[in-house]
Amino acid sequence: MMMMIKAMWETAKEITLQRIVMSYQLRSAALLVPNQLDGLYVIVTGSTSGIGYYTARELAFAGARVIMACRRVDEAEKIAESWKEDTDDSKTLHVEVMELDLLSPSSVRQFTAEWDQSGKPLHILINNAGILLLGESRQFTEDGIEKHIQVNHIGTSLLTLLLLPSMLKANSARIVNVNSVGHHWGAVEPKSWKMGAEEERKFSNMMSYGSSKLAQLMFLKALSTKLISMGKTSVLCVAVHPAVRRQNERVLDVGSF
Numbered sequence: 001m002m003m004m005i006k007a008m009w010e011t012a013k014e015i016t017l018q019r020i021v022m023s024y025q026l027r028s029a030a031l032l033v034p035n036q037l038d039g040l041y042v043i044v045t046g047s048t049s050g051i052g053y054y055t056a057r058e059l060a061f062a063g064a065r066v067i068m069a070c071r072r073v074d075e076a077e078k079i080a081e082s083w084k085e086d087t088d089d090s091k092t093l094h095v096e097v098m099e100l101d102l103l104s105p106s107s108v109r110q111f112t113a114e115w116d117q118s119g120k121p122l123h124i125l126i127n128n129a130g131i132l133l134l135g136e137s138r139q140f141t142e143d144g145i146e147k148h149i150q151v152n153h154i155g156t157s158l159l160t161l162l163l164l165p166s167m168l169k170a171n172s173a174r175i176v177n178v179n180s181v182g183h184h185w186g187a188v189e190p191k192s193w194k195m196g197a198e199e200e201r202k203f204s205n206m207m208s209y210g211s212s213k214l215a216q217l218m219f220l221k222a223l224s225t226k227l228i229s230m231g232k233t234s235v236l237c238v239a240v241h242p243a244v245r246r247q248n249e250r251v252l253d254v255g256s257f
Contacts, residue, residue, distance in 0.1 A: 034061065034063065034091070035062070036062045036063060037059060037062045037063045037064035038064075039063070039065070040063075040064045040065065040124065041064070041065050041067070041121060041122050041123050041124075041170075042056075042059050042064045042065065042066050042123060042124040042125075042126065043066075043067045043069050043115075043125050043126065043163070044059070044066060044067070044068060044069065044126045045069045045070065045100060045102070045126065045127055045128050045129035045156075045159070046070055046128045047066075047069065047070055047076065047128065048070050048072050048076050051128055051178060051242055052070075052126075052129065053079070055128060056068055056095075057083055060093050060094065060095050061083075061087075061093070064094070064123075065096070066094065066095050066096070067095075067097075067098055068080060068097045068098070069098050069111065069129075070097070070129070071099065071100065073097055077097050080093075080095040080096075083095060098111060099111065100129075102129055102150065102151045102156060102159070103141050103147065103150055103155065104141075104142075104155075105143065105154075105158060108155055108158050108162065109158075109162065112159065112162035115166060116165070120166065121166055121167070121169035121170040121173075122163055122166040122167045122169070122170060123167075123170045123172070123174070124173065124176065125159075125160065125163055125167065125173075125174070125175050125176065126176045126178070127159070127160065127177045127178065128178045129156070130156075130178065130180075130213075131147060131148060131151045131152065132148070132205065132206075132209045133147065133148065133205050133209075134206070138205075138208075140195045144194050144195035145194060146194070146195075146208060148211070149208070149211065149215065151212075152209070152213060153212045153213075153215040153219065156177070156216060157216070157219045160223070161223075164235070167235050168235065170234065171234060172234055172236075173234060173235045173236070174235070174236045174237075174238060175223075175235065175236070175237045175238065176238045176240060177217075177220055177237075177238070177239045178242060179216060179217055179239040179240060179241055180210075180241055181241050188214055188215050189211065216239075217239055220237050220239055223237055
C-alpha cells in the first residue's frame with residue numbers, strides 16, 4: 001500500500017511540474033546546431049515514431065551518423081529517405097537502418113555482430129525502444145519471458161553490454177536510457193519474470209512496466225559503478241525521463257542529448 005501511495009505521489013508530482021513548465025510555452029526547437037555532431041556514430045533504438053523518431057532526426061540534422069535500430073525496417077527506410085529530401089543540396093544526411101527486435105535475444109546478438117564487423121566506434125547509444133501494453137493480458141516472448149521485462153530491461157541490457165567494446169573505442173561515449181517516472185510503480189522480482197511463475201499479486205501491466213524500468217535503472221547504475229571502478233571513465237551512463245506525454249506528441253528539447 002505504501003509503495004502504491006508513493007508511486008501515485010511521484011507520478012502526480014511529475015505531471016504537475018510538467019504542466020507548470022509547459023505553461024511558460026518553452027520552445028520545442030532542437031538545441032543542436034548543424035554540424036555540431038559531425039563524425040559521431042549514434043545508435044537510436046525504436047526510431048520510427050515518438051521520442052526515438054525526433055531524437056534520431058535532430059541528431060542526423062546536427063551531423064551525426066545515425067543508425068536507426070528498429071523492427072520495422074521498411075518504414076524506417078522510408079523515414080530516412082524523407083529526412084534526406086528535407087535537406088538542401090549542400091548538406092548530406094548520414095542515416096542507416098539496421099534491423100533490431102529487442103523481443104529476440106538472437107536478433108540483438110545478430111545486430112551487435114554486424115555492428116562489430118563494421119569496426120566503427122560508437123559514440124552514443126540511445127536506448128529508447130520500450131513497450132507498455134496497457135489493457136492487455138500478460139504476454140510472454142518465445143523464450144517464456146514477460147514482454148515488458150524482455151524489451152525494457154533484458155533486451156536493452158544485452159544490447160548495451162554487447163556494444164560496450166565499440167563504445168570503449170571512442171574517446172568519449174554516452175549510454176542514454178529513456179526511462180520513466182513509472183519506475184516508482186515497480187518492484188524487482190526476477191522469479192515472476194518467467195512463464196509459469198506464480199504471481200505474488202494480481203498481474204498489472206503498469207506494475208510490470210514499472211518493474212522493467214526500475215530494473216533498467218538498477219542495471220545502468222551498476223554498469224556505471226563497474227566502469228568507474230575499472231577506470232573506464234570515457235563512457236557516461238545517463239537515464240532520462242522525457243515527461244508524461246500523449247501519443248504522437250513531440251517532446252520538448254529532444255535535442256538535449
